[in-house]
Amino acid sequence: MNFEEKVEKTEPIFHGHIMDVERETVQLPDGQTATREIVRHAPAIGILALTTDNRMILERQWRAPIGQTTLEIPAGKLDARDKNDRDSAEHAAIRELNEEVRLQPGHLERLYGFYSSVGFSDEYMTLYLATELTPVTTELPRDKGENLEVLTPTLDEALQLIENGQIEDAKTIMAIQYWQLMTKK
Amino acid sequence: MNFEEKVEKTEPIFHGHIMDVERETVQLPDGQTATREIVRHAPAIGILALTTDNRMILERQWRAPIGQTTLEIPAGKLDARDKNDRDSAEHAAIRELNEEVRLQPGHLERLYGFYSSVGFSDEYMTLYLATELTPVTTELPRDKGENLEVLTPTLDEALQLIENGQIEDAKTIMAIQYWQLMTKK
Numbered sequence: 001m002n003f004e005e006k007v008e009k010t011e012p013i014f015h016g017h018i019m020d021v022e023r024e025t026v027q028l029p030d031g032q033t034a035t036r037e038i039v040r041h042a043p044a045i046g047i048l049a050l051t052t053d054n055r056m057i058l059e060r061q062w063r064a065p066i067g068q069t070t071l072e073i074p075a076g077k078l079d080a081r082d083k084n085d086r087d088s089a090e091h092a093a094i095r096e097l098n099e100e101v102r103l104q105p106g107h108l109e110r111l112y113g114f115y116s117s118v119g120f121s122d123e124y125m126t127l128y129l130a131t132e133l134t135p136v137t138t139e140l141p142r143d144k145g146e147n148l149e150v151l152t153p154t155l156d157e158a159l160q161l162i163e164n165g166q167i168e169d170a171k172t173i174m175a176i177q178y179w180q181l182m183t184k185k
Numbered sequence: 186m187n188f189e190e191k192v193e194k195t196e197p198i199f200h201g202h203i204m205d206v207e208r209e210t211v212q213l214p215d216g217q218t219a220t221r222e223i224v225r226h227a228p229a230i231g232i233l234a235l236t237t238d239n240r241m242i243l244e245r246q247w248r249a250p251i252g253q254t255t256l257e258i259p260a261g262k263l264d265a266r267d268k269n270d271r272d273s274a275e276h277a278a279i280r281e282l283n284e285e286v287r288l289q290p291g292h293l294e295r296l297y298g299f300y301s302s303v304g305f306s307d308e309y310m311t312l313y314l315a316t317e318l319t320p321v322t323t324e325l326p327r328d329k330g331e332n333l334e335v336l337t338p339t340l341d342e343a344l345q346l347i348e349n350g351q352i353e354d355a356k357t358i359m360a361i362q363y364w365q366l367m368t369k370k
Contacts, residue, residue: 003247003254003332004247013198013201014206028329029332039224039305065221065300065303077304114354114358115248115353115354115355116302117226117302117306117355118354120308121224123305147214149188165298169299170356170359171355174355178362181362
């Protein structure tokens with residue numbers, strides 16, 4: 001089966017700080033024309049960070065798109081500070097752990113990567129497992145307006161937070177499911 | 186801790202077919218001002234659909250944001266056909282299974298809901314488990330340009346597709362992890 005949609009025209013819609021939006025006119029495999037609305041977003045990382053007493057790092061923070069707080073694993077976008085490195089996603093993971101929770105991992109392992117919502121966005125996130133956490137020696141500056149409360153639930157507590165709807169963030173549910181699978185092996 | 190960001194101004198940026206984009210000016214808890222770029226998107230559903238011989242339904246399709254095909258569980262947005270129902274997400278799940286793979290579930294169960302990328306979008310997806318699948322009696326029309334190839338891997342095959350990077354879609358990885366956890370219980 002031929003799936004390819006040929007891009008006939010790309011129209012820039014919006015150039016923002018955290019995203020660009022564009023509209024593509026594409027030719028479908030059957031020759032018909034259609035439009036596609038696309039959000040371009042920087043690559044990102046998320047971290048399943050486990051303490052030595054087997055608790056996970058969670059952050060409560062305000063999220064403007066839904067006008068309420070969420071519980072999420074440490075995460076962030078790759079930016080100019082990461083791009084000159086051999087493995088920029090790994091660098092971003094270490095940097096975000098420092099900025100957000102002042103911890104550094106003795107062990108950092110890539111679990112897998114995924115598109116967060118590939119129907120309309122190209123955002124690609126790499127999920128890491130971070131263990132052997134110790135306090136950082138040099139604290140990196142935080143982003144303006146980054147207000148965080150840190151929680152450290154056990155696996156059972158984290159599963160309960162999904163069950164009762166307090167955790168409704170995709171990458172965080174993925175990380176907790178992965179942790180549960182690790183534990184069952 | 187006070188997290189709330191008060192919205193001082195909302196500026197519409199783009200009104201599209203599948204999303205709206207807006208820029209908010211907000212007052213942070215410390216009194217400083219910041220801007221937030223937000224994608225408004227319809228609620229959506231995804232379906233872990235398991236056949237009677239214990240295989241999952243996967244679809245290969247073209248995704249314009251990344252210019253390549255993906256392997257994903259059946260999924261879709263809620264639309265006008267769903268909104269008058271008591272449980273519109275459930276209705277959308279049944280409709281998408283019909284449109285995309287011509288199957289109807291004897292059993293349909295809500296697993297959990299999640300924001301796909303809450304840093305920039307309000308898209309909320311409900312994940313369902315569908316079993317006791319039988320062919321539909323009435324086929325609903327497909328969306329224009331919806332070219333699909335259907336695959337039915339076993340759990341081991343699906344895990345292999347994550348491992349080798351052929352599955353890189355968040356909701357699909359969530360569904361497969363859930364399936365693996367169901368199987369281990």
